[in-house]
C-alpha cells in the first residue's frame with residue numbers, strides 16, 4: 001500500500017463505518033467530526049482524534065470525506081487557511097451528491113493541486129469492509145491506481161468507473177432510482193396482499209421465483225433502449241395497459257394507497273397515445289427520454 005496514514009472527515013453513521021477497516025489494516029488513522037464525541041469509539045479502536053479540522057488535514061496524505069452533503073464539505077474545505085494544507089495530498093470524496101457537484105470538486109482540486117477522486121457507497125454501514133460491499137469511484141486513473149489498494153479495504157466490490165469525476169455520483173443516482181422504485185413497488189404489493197389476507201411470506205417465496213423474469217425484462221429493456229427499437233412479439237403496450245388497469249382497480253377495491261399504480265397507468269396511456277400501442281414495454285422509455 002502507498003499510504004501509511006489516512007484521515008477521515010465526518011463520523012456520522014456511514015463516515016464512522018469507513019474507519020475500522022483502515023485501523024485493522026494497520027494504517028495510522030486520524031479522525032475528525034464536528035461533534036467530537038463520535039470519535040470516541042474509534043479512538044478506542046486505535047484512531048487518533050484530531051484537535052481541529054486543520055490538524056486532521058495536516059495529519060495524513062490520504063483524506064477520506066463522508067459528510068451530510070457537498071455544501072457542508074465545501075464550507076469546511078474551501079477556506080483560505082485550509083487549501084495550502086491540502087497541496088499534493090489525495091482527497092476521496094464519498095459524500096453523496098450529483099454529477100455537477102463532483103465536477104466542481106474535481107475542478108477545485110485541480111486548481112489547488114490536490115489529487116481528487118469522487119465516490120459513492122452503494123450499501124449500508126454494517127456492510128462496509130465486507131466482501132459484498134459495493135462502492136464506485138471515478139476520477140484520474142493515475143490517482144485511482146495510487147490508492148486502489150487502500151480503497152479496496154472499504155469493500156470487496158470497490159469499482160473504478162472511469163476518468164469522468166461525475167461518473168460515480170451519476171451511476172449512484174441511477175442505481176438508487178432503481179432501488180427506490182423497486183422497494184416502493186414491493187411495499188405497494190405487500191399492502192394489496194395484506195388487504196386481501198395473503199401471507200407476506202407467500203409473497204416472499206413467489207418473488208424469489210419471479211426474479212429471473214424481472215432480470216430478463218431489465219436486460220431486454222436496456223437492449224431495446226440502446227438500439228431504440230421497441231418492436232417484438234411478447235406483449236404489446238395495449239396488453240400491458242389492460243394489466244396495469246386491472247392492478248389499479250384491484251388496489252382501489254382493496255382500499256390501499258394506489259398513487260404508484262396510477263403513475264404506471266398514466267405512463268402506459270401516454271406511451272400508447274404517442275403511437276406505440278403495438279410496441280413492447282420498453283417503449284414507455286419514450287415518455288421519460290430527454
Ligand SMILES: NC(=O)c1ccc[n+]([C@@H]2O[C@H](COP(=O)([O-])OP(=O)(O)OC[C@H]3O[C@@H](n4cnc5c(N)ncnc54)[C@H](OP(=O)(O)O)[C@@H]3O)[C@@H](O)[C@H]2O)c1
Nearest residue numbers: 010011012013014015034035067068072095096121124125
Ligand atoms: N447511511 C447510509 O446508509 C449511507 C449509504 C450510502 C451513502 N451514504 C452517504 O454518506 C454521507 C453521510 O451519511 P451518514 O449516514 O453518515 O449521515 P449522518 O449520520 O447524518 O452524518 C452526517 C455527517 O455530516 C456531518 N455534518 C452535518 N452538518 C455539518 C456541518 N454543518 N458541519 C460539519 N459537519 C456536519 C455530521 O456531523 P455531526 O455528527 O456533528 O452532526 C456527520 O458527520 C451522505 O452523503 C450519505 O448520502 C450514507
